[in-house]
Amino acid sequence: MRYISTRGNAPELNFEEAMLTGLARDGGLYLPAGIPVMDTAEIAALAGLPYEEIAFSVMRPFVGDSFGDDEFRAIIARAYAGFRHTARAPLVQLGPNHFLLELFHGPTLAFKDFAMQLIGQLFQAALARRGERVTIVGATSGDTGSAAIEAFRGLENVDVFILFPRGRVSEVQRRQMTTPAAANVHALAVNGDFDDCQARLKDMFNDFDFRDGVRLAGVNSINWARVLAQVVYYFSAATSLGAPHRVVDFTVPTGNFGDIFAGYIAKRMGLPIGQLVIATNQNDILHRTIATGEHTKHGVTASISPSMDIQVSSNFERALYYAYDQDPAAVAHEMQALQTEGGFSVSQGALQALRETFASGRASEDETSATIAAQREATGEILCPHSAVGVKVAGEHMGRNPMITLATAHPAKFPDAVEAATGTRPPLPPHMASLYERAERVTEVENDLGALQDLIRDRIAK
Numbered sequence: 001m002r003y004i005s006t007r008g009n010a011p012e013l014n015f016e017e018a019m020l021t022g023l024a025r026d027g028g029l030y031l032p033a034g035i036p037v038m039d040t041a042e043i044a045a046l047a048g049l050p051y052e053e054i055a056f057s058v059m060r061p062f063v064g065d066s067f068g069d070d071e072f073r074a075i076i077a078r079a080y081a082g083f084r085h086t087a088r089a090p091l092v093q094l095g096p097n098h099f100l101l102e103l104f105h106g107p108t109l110a111f112k113d114f115a116m117q118l119i120g121q122l123f124q125a126a127l128a129r130r131g132e133r134v135t136i137v138g139a140t141s142g143d144t145g146s147a148a149i150e151a152f153r154g155l156e157n158v159d160v161f162i163l164f165p166r167g168r169v170s171e172v173q174r175r176q177m178t179t180p181a182a183a184n185v186h187a188l189a190v191n192g193d194f195d196d197c198q199a200r201l202k203d204m205f206n207d208f209d210f211r212d213g214v215r216l217a218g219v220n221s222i223n224w225a226r227v228l229a230q231v232v233y234y235f236s237a238a239t240s241l242g243a244p245h246r247v248v249d250f251t252v253p254t255g256n257f258g259d260i261f262a263g264y265i266a267k268r269m270g271l272p273i274g275q276l277v278i279a280t281n282q283n284d285i286l287h288r289t290i291a292t293g294e295h296t297k298h299g300v301t302a303s304i305s306p307s308m309d310i311q312v313s314s315n316f317e318r319a320l321y322y323a324y325d326q327d328p329a330a331v332a333h334e335m336q337a338l339q340t341e342g343g344f345s346v347s348q349g350a351l352q353a354l355r356e357t358f359a360s361g362r363a364s365e366d367e368t369s370a371t372i373a374a375q376r377e378a379t380g381e382i383l384c385p386h387s388a389v390g391v392k393v394a395g396e397h398m399g400r401n402p403m404i405t406l407a408t409a410h411p412a413k414f415p416d417a418v419e420a421a422t423g424t425r426p427p428l429p430p431h432m433a434s435l436y437e438r439a440e441r442v443t444e445v446e447n448d449l450g451a452l453q454d455l456i457r458d459r460i461a462k
């Protein structure tokens, strides 16, 4: 399997190289040159299998010869062994035709663990075999950072630096990043917002001297291996509700567009998905794009669903690549306009293509809180604010197909918002109960490329 850049001007790579590289050298994102399709019988055969076996069948064709079958199976087994639910991604029912896919039973209580635990194991296997060491730098709106630190802490062949927007992540998120004691993890509190963190990260990748000098690797959701890991639960959820003999819809609380793009890949692989509904909070660039065709940045406003406080939604570039009929020049042109002019108008043809698959909606802060309260009343389910955005928007898109809303984090990760909505503070699961007592380790840094690069070079030299 070969991987190509959305902007058409970077070397083609195999799976392992694309994973270790992250961002393509032309600024684009890697995608498989062709998407393998599963037929009806192959999809039907997944129903009822353990999550790990579904994961192997769905991901295997994308991995090519980068990992042998037995090695890949062992990696998958290790990745999900630490999850606290045997189903890994259980479904619960919220209403007559509405289901919640609980993706928060991993070690850091958010869906990011599904991808990050897998890629930690994949990196370790690949780097040990190559005898190489890399520097992983990630930007986080909260959950990617904690998941990355949990997945890579203590690993021999990596240093991990996580940039998070200072004061804009929840206390649980921050403590998950600042309390691990392993010497190879570094939490950096940046004086800026998430888009600043993500922009500095892209700057580091585009500075080839620095990139090659520190052997920079990326584990943000632009990393193809992360998208791939997330494709699996679309298959597990849909087949347990009757796919491929029944069409299902999904609603996905969306920020950087990685999670919902995995659903798009599942659909292209042959999973019968009707609509993929983008659910945004008040930072609604993607909802505006689907509604009007104008992809225009406004400022980021802090919300009670901070992991979705994003305006530059990196993985949307991958959806544009397909919407523009796999024309890398068109993608590069629009991305240039986004950077220099703050936005672009999606062409009529591309907008029509997007609307064939994606619907969208937004939830205000009040609607999010009201949804948390109403769901607790109606079903007893306590939603995190991101999942509540999803449930609210899903309610506006219910049709004849079963609707599956992705629950992206555990409510205890966002206790203030949940307490404000319900009057009750959701407790942390017992294995995390000491989080508030552990010592924190964090370095404050300016939103400045040179300062960040100096700090990273200095730390890895030690």
Ligand SMILES: *Cc1c(COP(=O)(O)O)cnc(C)c1O
Pocket: 110, 111, 112, 143, 144, 221, 253, 254, 255, 256, 257, 258, 259, 260, 307, 308, 386, 387, 408, 409
């Ligand atoms: C990361 C995250 C999201 C957004 O996912 P994307 O893949 O960036 O669209 C939503 N909810 C939670 C809890 C998250 O951590």
